[in-house]
Amino acid sequence: MERFLIKVCGRVQGVGFRYFAQYTASTYNITGLVKNCDDGTVRMEVQGEIKVINEFLSQIRKGNRFVRVEEMAIKKISIVDNERGFKIK
Template sequence: MTQIRCVKVLVYGMVQGVGFRYYTQQEAHRLGLSGHATNLADGSVEVVAQGESKAVDKLIEWLKSGPRTASVDYIEVYELGSSAANSGSFRAY
């Protein structure tokens, strides 16, 4: 049986204005995840991702460095309820 996991990841560093949300969306699609990536007022990016546990783990690992255009200082990971990101796709806004 497939284990479904949903997380909220806050990504800090130079992550706005560098295509971070776009590249996160591409990576999440590649991994088959649903959720979203959005800029926050403090300069960080919030990523909510749901899907197969191993795919979520892979996205978290990717978020630790992000795309080449970004400079990630650190991330914070929070476990959410399994239906927190119930949209069928991954959106960047």
């Protein structure tokens, strides 16, 4: 089990990115959260098995017809015990 803090840059606010991330996380059984930041980026915390997280991030990088991810900064952080679901903040 791993947990990562991810800063996502690009066309990620005002285009449904947080809902896209939540839906995608639910299909991979990933827990965590996603939140808009004041600087126009989006912050995610994702937790799960590393292989599954990599598959999730691949889908996030692809985006959809509204979302365009230009860059992701990824940092390993401490696991949150007993976390359930993937929340939009």
